[in-house]
Amino acid sequence: MRNVHLSTRVSTALLAALLLLTQAGVADAHIVSARLGDFYAAALHPLLTLQDIVLWGALGVLAGSLGAARGRWLVVIFPLGLCAGLGLAITMNLAPPPPVVDAATILGLGLLLATALRLPLAVLGLVAFGLGLMRGAANAGELVPQTDLLLYVAGLATAGYVVITLVMALTLIFRRPDTEPVSHWRGIAVRAAGGWVAAVGLMMAGLSLAA
Structure with missing residues (x-):
């Protein structure tokens, strides 16, 4: 039983x-x-692309190394640049930038970090918006006719916001730019990381030109 x-x-x-x-x-x-899959596809695709990982990360470190008062503007400017670049690529049928342009941008960001230049806020905003335009246009290559554009744009902008905010916050915690000079070992570590970023850009430029 x-x-x-x-x-x-x-x-x-x-x-x-x-x-x-x-x-x-x-x-x-x-x-x-x-069609929430379009949102997740747009948010995850940049995290699986080497150019986006290096460029977004370097921009976040640059924003954090300049201090919260300047860097916080990039939290808004960079996602807006992504949306504008994606929109321009769709409406004007722009082709993604060639690999040498990505390599040159990585090299430039790395040199900015390595030299610890105190960029004016207007210049920093132009750099962030220009980078957003370029990478937004590059991510438009993943669109298909069935893609929900609103969800795709929202996913890409959300990814840009989250990555820049987190990387900038971690850099601020580590670097302490408001209390420690750039000659402190923390500042030297950030500059050394910029040198590695520049080296990556230089290698990518060499490979793209050789190809």
Whole structure:
């Protein structure tokens, strides 16, 4: 009798598990049909591209090394540049920038970090917006006719906001630019990281020109 009850309970548990799995499948299909996948695709694609990882990270470090008063503007300017670049690429059918342009931009950002130049806020904003334009246009290459443009733009802008904010905040915590001079070992470490970024850009430029 006890075995019968145990078998009944096991069968009930299995049936409940199957029902839950079925409901999970329906929920997932509902999310896909709502095209939220375009949002996640736009947000994740830059994190899987070497140029975006290096450029976005270097820009965030540059913003953090200049202090919170200047760097916080990039939290707004850079995502706006991404949206503008994506929009221009769609409306004007612009081609993504060639690899040598990405390499030159990485080299330039690396040199700015390595030399610890105190860029004026207007120049820093132009650099961030120009970089956003370039990388927004590059990410437009992933669009297909079925893509929900509103969700794709929102995903790309959200990724830019999150990456710049997090990298800038971590750099501010590490670098302490408002209290420690650039000659402090923390400032030297940031400058050394800029040298590595510049080296990456130089290698990419050499490979692109050789190709």
